[in-house]
Amino acid sequence: MLNFNVPPVKNNTGEPVWKVLIYDRFGQDIISPLLSVKELRDMGITLHLLLHSDRDAIPDVPAVYFVMPTEENIDRMCQDLRNQLYESYYLNFISAISRSKLEDIANAAIGANAVTQVAKVFDQYLNFITLEDDMFILCNQNKELVSYRAINRPDITDTEMETIMDTIVDSLFCFFVTLGAIPIIRCSRGTAAEMVAVKLDKKLRENLRDARNSLFTGDTLGAGQFSFQRPLLVLVDRNIDLATPLHHTWTYQALVHDVL
Template structure:
């Protein structure tokens, strides 16, 4: 179950089926992102694709009849209208049309009627309708999927269609389970089940039946069950870059970094295209420093060997190795620039101090001591307002039911310091407080969880900045062992006796967004359980900033019912 491989296979198929010759690829905004996540521009050029066009652009090109046009778009009404216009007055010689998902017969008929010059050679459905972020991670790049406790209907449709495409691309027909306490999880599960049933013939044709193997499981979760994980500072390379610099479709902007070279104002971080990044994306911050030093040493050694070019043989050797040398030079400079900026952010924002209290708040119960430290940090002007806001939000979630809760006073202090941030801890409590969760997030009631936490404490924590483990880890471990309680995670559409068997293939989807910390957790579970394959997806891949945007969007205009005691918000 490799989502990158699945999308790559479809795009390779598109470029090969059109045969040899110069090609243009015509895409919409979403399919442009889908392609760029798995192929670099130079890789696409090798497939004789020399022009990249957006279907919604109005660029005027003359005399391109010698080029073949590969159309790769989502089957939306807007794209059907734009494609119809294109076929009425075709710019290119022939068209090979690929939709990223199931397309209706009515839309095919509309296109056929517009193709008066008979330029269309092929119309096919390919099921690359999601962003393949990593081999076991996918996203739909949606922020603001909910309004209050209900779906935005457009986003519900996008997620259900995207999940159908994912199942078809991975050739899996799953048992669908969802979080019982979450109406939005139940709605999405119903919608996916309905689509799977409607496309039964397509599923039968694409997915081989294997009666001996336990059926795969699609588990739909709600972000509100764990609002803590997206708020925490991160200390592994990929997650740190996203938290401090933001990864947007594998791209990171460094334009704000002082004196950054023009070639590195925006850098691409892709595990498929960057060997160093692939090897180190899960390394912690301390390890990255050591690895960067080794990379520098290796580069300097190679640079010195190229300083002596004295003979024809030396010249030949240099020319042959130059592209590799140049690539290594770019890799070294890129990662030194990125790691340097991460290091500056950590120092500038006092993130070690902030992170230590974050971990204490979510992993240990010591209200008096933590309250005092939090008040001291709120008074510390050298800390960023956004960082102390996250600390207040974590306190609010952790001590919501505590008799000595001082959240209203903390919010008042925060309002004096940063008026724009004061509402966020309260909105977050309304969004993901105890009333919205079915899990025992902080392990306060569940005897097993209390024991686990105790043993974790006794055995000593390897790193005080990474004590927290996402709720997803416990959920997945229970699922893999066949112990996930059916009353809490029921099967959509009633009983299925096979669901109790331990699944080998699991697809988890989090409504409200996943995180890179959870992606690391999935990778560790895959490594620790040979024969088990878990893929994680979310409406979005969050850092703390985008998660708080998600919360604000969901709570906008929603009447507060659980936090009315906190006034003046």
């Protein structure tokens, strides 16, 4: 992504293309555990700025955007196009952008006479935070949205529950797209875990059904969708056994390590 979505050339001793990285709070949370300021500089990132901060125009430098496709972010990106802030625009969305929002960007580019400046648009499917090589979390700037408390509130409405489930499913789907594998899903019945499992299974099947645009074919799918090495995804509802966490360190990582 930081190399304009082009594979880096091995043993390349030349200087990188200098560029600006623009991210929102979600993108900041994703990048921060992975890359230091020095590593960003080595990749040619001279500035890294928040999307909604006050930014000066740098008309001779390309900009790499890494943001969630929210209405607010799309409006600000369209404003950047109209203001001609950068030389070219490489738009990377953390989750898949809808067609209507993509059309909004296209209309803004046409109105600003900046169509040729929008170099690339990518859905990155990176809506999760990697803390270690084998550990990731779904929490982000809206951490209360997917918390244990939010799911078990006595006054929660069906609409709110659907929103929470969709947020969790989108993050899990992004993870398995990045992993390039289709999981075998196991969960307990009659709980929030089952709701997530059903929604995730449906989303995976819908994507596989569209053979032309499937994210799990070709190079993205490691050993192939029919491999016997498919990962096992175990979805657990903490309500099933509230006592166990009290006997172990109160973190999911420590609990999994002790119990499994």
